[in-house]
Amino acid sequence: MSTVAAYAAPAAKAPLERTTVERRPVGEFDVLIDIKYAGICHSDIHQARDGWGEGIYPMVPGHEIAGLVSEVGPGVTRFAVGDRVGVGCFVDSCRTCEYCEQGLEQFCVKGMTGTYNALDKNGEPTYGGYSTHIVVDENYTVRIPDALALDVAAPLLCAGITLYSPLRHWNAGPGKKVAILGLGGLGHMGVKIADALGAEVTVLSQSLRKKDDGLRLGADHYYATSDPATFERLASSFDLIVSTVSAPLDMDAFLSLLKTDGVFVNVGAPEEPNSLNMGSLIGGRKTLAGSMIGGIAETQEMLDFCAAHGLGSEIELISADQVNEAYERVVASDVRYRFVIDAATI
Numbered sequence: 001m002s003t004v005a006a007y008a009a010p011a012a013k014a015p016l017e018r019t020t021v022e023r024r025p026v027g028e029f030d031v032l033i034d035i036k037y038a039g040i041c042h043s044d045i046h047q048a049r050d051g052w053g054e055g056i057y058p059m060v061p062g063h064e065i066a067g068l069v070s071e072v073g074p075g076v077t078r079f080a081v082g083d084r085v086g087v088g089c090f091v092d093s094c095r096t097c098e099y100c101e102q103g104l105e106q107f108c109v110k111g112m113t114g115t116y117n118a119l120d121k122n123g124e125p126t127y128g129g130y131s132t133h134i135v136v137d138e139n140y141t142v143r144i145p146d147a148l149a150l151d152v153a154a155p156l157l158c159a160g161i162t163l164y165s166p167l168r169h170w171n172a173g174p175g176k177k178v179a180i181l182g183l184g185g186l187g188h189m190g191v192k193i194a195d196a197l198g199a200e201v202t203v204l205s206q207s208l209r210k211k212d213d214g215l216r217l218g219a220d221h222y223y224a225t226s227d228p229a230t231f232e233r234l235a236s237s238f239d240l241i242v243s244t245v246s247a248p249l250d251m252d253a254f255l256s257l258l259k260t261d262g263v264f265v266n267v268g269a270p271e272e273p274n275s276l277n278m279g280s281l282i283g284g285r286k287t288l289a290g291s292m293i294g295g296i297a298e299t300q301e302m303l304d305f306c307a308a309h310g311l312g313s314e315i316e317l318i319s320a321d322q323v324n325e326a327y328e329r330v331v332a333s334d335v336r337y338r339f340v341i342d343a344a345t346i
């Protein structure tokens with residue numbers, strides 16, 4: 001065991017504060033990672049504040065981790081000291097179920113082990129990336145290509161893969177019209193990735209406030225959903241809509257924007273239920289779907305794709321003592337587009 005510095009929520013709804021946590025010894029297949037940067041995901045805030053219930057405290061959030069390998073266990077074959085690596089939303093899974101075998105560890109039937117706010121196989125709580133070091137099994141560690149700076153790569157480990165996976169699964173590419181609903185931490189990566197995949201990209205945002213950003217990031221079109229004319233103008237337009245919004249939506253209105261056989265995918269997770277008229281799906285053979293992060297192999301594919309296309313996250317780098325203030329700004333949608341903690345300040 002080793003004691004490392006971290007920022008943790010000591011209890012539900014309490015502000016985060018500097019503390020220490022114990023990391024397990026480096027096991028046979030483990031890598032010790034010297035964390036350089038950790039992104040702040042909106043789900044960190046939900047969990048630190050116990051918005052989803054059953055939080056484990058003290059809680060060290062952070063599942064967008066970028067750093068350097070500083071020690072490897074004797075059985076490690078994929079990484080060496082000094083390698084640039086990342087860790088995303090989970091650090092283990094059963095490894096034997098049909099989904100783990102297909103590289104869909106995020107859907108492990110026994111449940112993936114979250115990078116924080118979870119219990120590992122030994123029943124010990126996991127602590128996330130708002131920390132100086134983390135010990136992770138090499139099979140749940142990915143390589144960050146040299147072409148990506150570590151600070152802008154960190155948010156790719158959740159925000160990047162959350163958008164990359166559905167865009168690939170539903171074949172965003174040349175000839176496809178794709179809408180990204182919401183231009184925040186998730187949505188801005190959706191715009192970049194969908195554009196790089198060759199799709200015609202439209203941002204649907206509440207207002208036109210971020211229009212210049214959206215077009216700069218790669219969108220071809222940008223419309224405000226607060227304007228009813230948007231829904232008339234864009235009726236039956238899209239092959240794919242990816243919603244990053246975590247509030248209930250007028251589903252019938254949004255489904256009307258899909259072409260026949262179009263797909264509406266949720267990656268945002270509204271806490272409230274949503275309702276819709278089934279007629280909105282039946283007419284036009286439309287699909288309402290969901291997607292959650294991606295497996296380890298696909299996360300590596302996403303990082304390689306982003307490196308090849310020069311796609312990092314747009315970030316605001318902060319020191320660790322600004323984390324509580326940053327949380328307030330995320331809740332107020334006042335960040336362009338991801339806060340990243342400089343772990344050297346922890």
Ligand SMILES: [Zn+2]
Nearest residue numbers: 041043158159
């Ligand atoms: Zn996340």
Ligand SMILES: [Zn+2]
Nearest residue numbers: 094097100108
């Ligand atoms: Zn499994």
